[in-house]
Amino acid sequence: MTTSSLSRDFRKINIEQYEEDFYEDEIVDNGARGPDMNQVQSFISAGKPQDALKVALQNAPTCVNNPQTKKTAAEIVVRALTSHKNSQIQPSVDSLTPDELDILMKYIYKAFSLNQDSNTCASLLQWHDKVHTKAGSGAIVRVLADRERL
Amino acid sequence: MAATALQSQFSTRPISCFSFNADRSKVALSLNDPVIYIFKHTGAGKWAKTDELREHTGKVTGVSWAPKSNQIVSCGADRNAYVWKQNNEGVWKQVMVLIRVQRGAITVKWSPQENKFAIGTAARLISICYYEASNDWWVCKHIKKPIRSSVLSLSWHPNNILLAAGTSDFKCRVFSTYLKEIEEKPAATSWGKKMSFANLMGEFGTGVGGWIHGCSFSDDGERLAFIGHDSTVSFVQGGMESSIATKTQFLPFTDCTWISPNAVVAVGFDCNPMVFNLQGPGFFFSNKCDDSDKKSGGSVLSGRAMFQAMDRMASSTSSETIKTKHKNTILSVSRTADGFATGGADGQIIQWNVNALASKFSSMKL
Numbered sequence: 001m002t003t004s005s006l007s008r009d010f011r012k013i014n015i016e017q018y019e020e021d022f023y024e025d026e027i028v029d030n031g032a033r034g035p036d037m038n039q040v041q042s043f044i045s046a047g048k049p050q051d052a053l054k055v056a057l058q059n060a061p062t063c064v065n066n067p068q069t070k071k072t073a074a075e076i077v078v079r080a081l082t083s084h085k086n087s088q089i090q091p092s093v094d095s096l097t098p099d100e101l102d103i104l105m106k107y108i109y110k111a112f113s114l115n116q117d118s119n120t121c122a123s124l125l126q127w128h129d130k131v132h133t134k135a136g137s138g139a140i141v142r143v144l145a146d147r148e149r150l
Numbered sequence: 151m152a153a154t155a156l157q158s159q160f161s162t163r164p165i166s167c168f169s170f171n172a173d174r175s176k177v178a179l180s181l182n183d184p185v186i187y188i189f190k191h192t193g194a195g196k197w198a199k200t201d202e203l204r205e206h207t208g209k210v211t212g213v214s215w216a217p218k219s220n221q222i223v224s225c226g227a228d229r230n231a232y233v234w235k236q237n238n239e240g241v242w243k244q245v246m247v248l249i250r251v252q253r254g255a256i257t258v259k260w261s262p263q264e265n266k267f268a269i270g271t272a273a274r275l276i277s278i279c280y281y282e283a284s285n286d287w288w289v290c291k292h293i294k295k296p297i298r299s300s301v302l303s304l305s306w307h308p309n310n311i312l313l314a315a316g317t318s319d320f321k322c323r324v325f326s327t328y329l330k331e332i333e334e335k336p337a338a339t340s341w342g343k344k345m346s347f348a349n350l351m352g353e354f355g356t357g358v359g360g361w362i363h364g365c366s367f368s369d370d371g372e373r374l375a376f377i378g379h380d381s382t383v384s385f386v387q388g389g390m391e392s393s394i395a396t397k398t399q400f401l402p403f404t405d406c407t408w409i410s411p412n413a414v415v416a417v418g419f420d421c422n423p424m425v426f427n428l429q430g431p432g433f434f435f436s437n438k439c440d441d442s443d444k445k446s447g448g449s450v451l452s453g454r455a456m457f458q459a460m461d462r463m464a465s466s467t468s469s470e471t472i473k474t475k476h477k478n479t480i481l482s483v484s485r486t487a488d489g490f491a492t493g494g495a496d497g498q499i500i501q502w503n504v505n506a507l508a509s510k511f512s513s514m515k516l
Contacts, residue, residue: 021274023298023319026357098397136399138381145360145380145402147320 025147032059034073040080049084050092053104056080057096060103062148070150074110081111082123093130105131105139110150154439154506157475157498158195160187164495167210167482172217174486176200177499178224180210186224186234188242205232205244212258212269219264223247225255231269231279233288247288249277257303263310265332270301276315278327278347293325293348303364303405307371311336311345314374316362321355322376322384322393340372340388354386354393364405364483366414375414375433377403383416383426383433394432400424405483409490409504410516415439417480417492421472423502425514437511439502440474475500 016022035056043052056077061069084092096104108128116124131139143149161181168179175191184206189197208228215222222242225231229251232244249255253273260267269277269290274297279290299319306313307324310333316322326345328336335345342351355362360379367374374386376393379402386393403418412428413436422440426433472478478495489504508514 021298102397137401138397138399141360141379141381141402142397145378147358 027063027148029063032061032063034061034069035059035076037072037076040076044080044083049080049088050095052080052083053077053092054095054100057100057103057107060106060150062103062106062146062150070110071114074107074114074150077104077107078111078114078116078120078124081108081127082120084123086126089126089130093127093134098135101131101135102139102142105135106143106146106150109143154503154510155475156195156501156503158197158500159498160189160197161497163497164478164481165493165497165499167213168491168493168499169213169215169222169484170486170491171215171220174501176215178203178213178215178222179493179499180213180224181497182209184208184210184226184228186210186213186222201242203234203242203244206230208254211254211256214258214260214267216260216264221260221264223258223260223267225249225258225269227254229254229271231255231258231277231288233267245287247279247290249279249290250292251275251277253300256300259304259306261306261310261327262308265310266327266329268304268306268313268327270304270315270317272300274299274301274317276301276304276313276325278313278329280329280332291329291347293327295348296350296353297323302361303376305365305367305374307339307341307367308369309336309339309371312339312341312351312367312371314365314367314376316365316376318361320357320359320361320378321353322362322365322374322386323353324351324374325349326351352386355384356395359395360402363403363418364407364416366407368408368411370411373408373411373428375406375408377406377416377418383414385428385432396426396433396435398424398435404479404481407483407485407490409485413514413516415483415490417483419479421474421476421478421480421494423480423483423490423492425507425511427513427515436513436515439507439511440476441511 040052040056163181166180166182170177178188186203188201190200192198206226208226210226212225222234231247234242251271251273255269255271257270266280276293277290279288282289301317303316311328313327314324326349328345365376372388381398381402382395384393384395401419403416406416414426415423417423422438425436427436476494480492480494483492489502491501493499
């Protein structure tokens with residue numbers, strides 16, 4: 001009786017989009033749609049986690065708006081990360097370029113948000129520590145500040 | 151050997167903005183409130199307050215002291231700006247400025263010849279103000295297109311016409327501020343030929359990085375450096391198509407300035423001024439100016455503090471104390487005759503001597 005039966009959906013509209021100079025990101029789509037699952041898997045099976053990681057970090061789908069693409073890409077990367085033994089993590093981190101380290105940090109945070117099991121989380125935390133030591137706080141800041149996010 | 155740094159503690163509150171006069175005997179600063187304080191140097195890093203300029207009704211966000219004409223311009227969150235002049239008795243009196251903005255002002259800078267100043271505002275525009283003697287006030291013209299967000303930082307080119315603006319739409323732009331009412335037509339520079347008012351000479355930055363907190367023209371105006379919130383330092387030379395960004399491993403910077411034709415110092419959330427040298431295409435990190443964090447860390451805590459530390463950081467020794475000279479974020483940096491001066495959120499202004507720093511850090515090439 002006291003609640004109106006009219007729809008309240010108008011409250012969910014983002015009213016700012018109708019303003020004349022509403023800011024929209026100028027992200028240019030570079031066609032990257034995520035790493036090649038088969039290639040990564042073949043490197044993992046061959047016992048070459050370092051190469052698996054390198055391939056997994058290519059074609060990061062930072063420029064698309066599709067959350068499913070990003071989720072799939074993150075899962076492939078997590079598989080490459082967890083295929084490393086503890087002793088293999090440091091040489092892999094050392095072999096990455098600064099740009100690859102930035103992308104890896106973005107994937108690590110994306111993986112954190114995907115609610116993995118405890119073994120994967122432990123492995124991710126180890127990776128996070130190693131990448132942070134190498135790339136510094138700047139890599140974490142770029143995960144937050146970069147408009148092209150995962 | 152001269153000391154590398156002269157520290158001066160002004161308050162426990164942050165120094166939101168500051169500006170020295172011509173010979174650094176006086177400083178005008180604001181402590182995050184609507185008052186501008188003027189201090190006089192009484193020797194050995196000690197300062198005595200001489201004046202309080204109270205006219206703003208909102209926080210003072212920018213202060214700039216013109217070295218030759220001895221005028222101070224201030225801008226605030228109350229959408230106002232004032233130009234202050236000392237009369238014959240030494241009392242500072244304000245002159246009205248009409249900046250015609252609907253949002254707060256963020257930063258203000260005098261031009262090299264001090265006949266105009268630029269104000270960056272949250273209204274997505276820059277106000278270029280010049281003096282009109284008929285009414286004894288300062289009037290302005292606006293630069294609007296294509297700025298899409300707040301203007302966070304400004305830097306004048308030595309030719310008194312070109313102005314670099316770093317904005318929170320992730321770009322740094324160079325505009326022409328040529329006003330035919332007060333100046334001659336400028337000669338062409340490496341940034342472009344056409345210099346009508348508000349003409350965009352160049353737009354730099356990836357557009358997908360971080361807010362551009364600080365930008366700085368070099369002394370000869372040929373080079374431009376700007377820093378972004380994505381922990382990058384970028385470099386452009388006049389005539390280049392796009393800027394070259396250097397990603398750093400540090401926390402983001404809040405301001406930067408050139409200290410020599412090849413070196414830039416950037417300050418920020420790491421509480422430590424960092425020097426970057428120009429090598430090849432872009433900037434390379436050279437050294438931190440404050441090496442106090444090399445001292446051995448950790449003193450044993452006692453009692454409650456020990457258990458708090460164990461709970462929070464799994465260690466029973468204290469690593470909490472900040473070992474740099476600045477105990478909090480450095481908010482701004484400005485060029486001085488023998489180096490640069492930094493003002494921080496810890497209420498300190500520290501004047502650094504670059505020659506002393508260069509002799510201490512061998513990797514620093516001026």
